Amino acid sequence: MAFFKRELGPVESFENALKRKRSARQKMAERLSLTEKVLEEQRAAARRLAVAGATDGQLDRVETKMRSVEDRARGQRAELAELDEQIASTERALAEAVAQRDRNKLADSILAVAAAIEQAVPRFDSSAIALVEAATKGVALPPEATRFSASVDEMRREVLSTADLICWELRSVAVRTRAGNANVALGAPGEPDQGPSPVIEKKLIYTLSSLLWREGDEVRTVPAFTLVGLPTLLLPVALRHQHVDYLSARRVQTLIQVHGSGSFNEEPRQDDPEIVDLDALAETAEEAAGAANVA
Known part of the structure; x- marks a missing residue:
């Protein structure tokens, strides 16, 4: 033996x-x-x-x-x-x-999360499709059912796109973690509690330009070609002027392949001449709309 x-x-x-x-x-x-x-x-x-x-x-x-x-x-x-x-x-x-x-253990655990997401995605996709089909079975559909079906289908496509993106991000983080050049802070002490802050509703979006906006006393700046949560109040004007686009947009998928999600891109300076002030842009749009109503 x-x-x-x-x-x-x-x-x-x-x-x-x-x-x-x-x-x-x-x-x-x-x-x-x-x-x-x-x-x-x-x-x-x-x-x-x-x-x-x-x-x-x-x-x-x-x-x-x-x-x-x-x-x-x-x-x-x-x-x-x-x-x-x-x-x-x-x-x-x-x-x-x-x-x-x-580092290898941490990288393996990150890859396990990516694999779990990928395994769960098909089940989510099937359930969302079944929900859409259930809402569109009737011969004469009321507007509420049609809007519900469209909303679910849009949400389904956005979740699938976001899942692809987060899995790509997780694998990138795993590679950097294994090589020892990733800043992954697990179990780090949190920031001291400064009291409740106002909740700002946001939408996960992909930037096409360098952007600036204000959230309370904080001034946020993000570079172009970055995945970011944008306040929903600023979303319409940003979309209208082609400064952002949805994750499900075809051009966004191409840009992600070229530039990535921009998680490690350097933030632009507030005085950068190329940066777009979304608050100022929204204010200008409101003034123009007000003037049009008066006229």
Whole structure:
């Protein structure tokens, strides 16, 4: 019967190497301690002989033994210092291996979320289609049923598009996490509670221009070609002037393939001449509508 030795991972390999080196260092330290004791004895013997007026031959022999022990102690100190360097190097390698193992686990968990979303999408799609079909079975449909069916179908297409996008984002984050260059803060302490803030209804949208708007006291800026939650009050004017588009739009799908979702794009400066102030744009549109009504 054949037995196969399990291949060790990097963490286990470095842990075993570290144990061996620490054990070797302990043995070398014990040997050096014994050697230094012998050296002290040799020095004490040489001192006694010299004080007692020993012959030159006796002094030569004791000095020879003392130098031999000193050489051995010097060599053992050098070996001990080298072992210390090896232990420090192995500890650094072990720390990096542990960090990489943790990054791999986190990346695998992110990929598992993406896979779970992809597995759930077909069930959602089937249920949404069934709901649309159920609302359109009648021969003479009331307007409410027609609007409901259209709303569900639009929501279905948007969810499918968003699911594709979030799965692509999750896989990108997983790759960066595994490589060690992603800023993924799990379990990080939250910001201190500043009290309830007014709820602003938003719509997930894709920007075609650099945008600026205000949410209470905060000024938001986002670059072009970015997935963002835009206040629904500003959505009509942004759509009308072609500064944003829905995720289900065909051109948005192409732009996502080219530019991604823009999660890591640099935010534009507020004084950027290319940035579009949506609040100002909405105010201008309201003034124009008011003037038209007066006329």
